[in-house]
Amino acid sequence: MPNRYALRREQAQSWTIVDVFTGQPAVLKQRVLVGMSTRDADDMVVRMNVLDIKRREKADRKS
Known part of the structure; x- marks a missing residue:
């Protein structure tokens, strides 16, 4: 999964x-x-990417 933030x-x-x-x-x-x-x-960029990955994984599980 690609990082959202750079x-x-x-x-x-x-x-x-x-x-x-x-x-x-x-x-x-x-x-x-x-x-x-x-x-x-x-x-901050590390924290934001970790949170975004968790959010996307959670959304994928609900699909």
């Missing part, structure tokens, strides 16, 4: 989490995930 470097030490399905910056709790530090972006 990192895009905007400037030195500034990252955006991108929804690879839409090409748009990801939004979490009404916050657009742009201008993040390397560490925060790395951690």
